[in-house]
Amino acid sequence: MSEINILIILMISIAMVISIFRFITAKEIFTRILSVNLIGTKIVLLILLVGTVSIEKDFTDIAMVYALINFISTIVVLKYYEDKEVSK
Numbered sequence: 001m002s003e004i005n006i007l008i009i010l011m012i013s014i015a016m017v018i019s020i021f022r023f024i025t026a027k028e029i030f031t032r033i034l035s036v037n038l039i040g041t042k043i044v045l046l047i048l049l050v051g052t053v054s055i056e057k058d059f060t061d062i063a064m065v066y067a068l069i070n071f072i073s074t075i076v077v078l079k080y081y082e083d084k085e086v087s088k
Helices: 003-025 029-053 058-086
Strands: none
Touching: 003 029, 029 058
């Protein structure tokens, strides 16, 4: 791996630690859900970075599927909690 890839992996890892800290300290459920979505997005970035270093091309497909699942699950969970608050 080149030095720039290692630096980018380190920066994304630091951003993930900050996102995990935000998830732990958040009071509202919506902030927690969005921080989990942010962590999922950073995981997609790491998968794509590994895909650029690797010879195999399957990592891009895996990252796209993971991003789609992350997006859909976030929308579903937010809709669930929105409907839950409206019915109160």
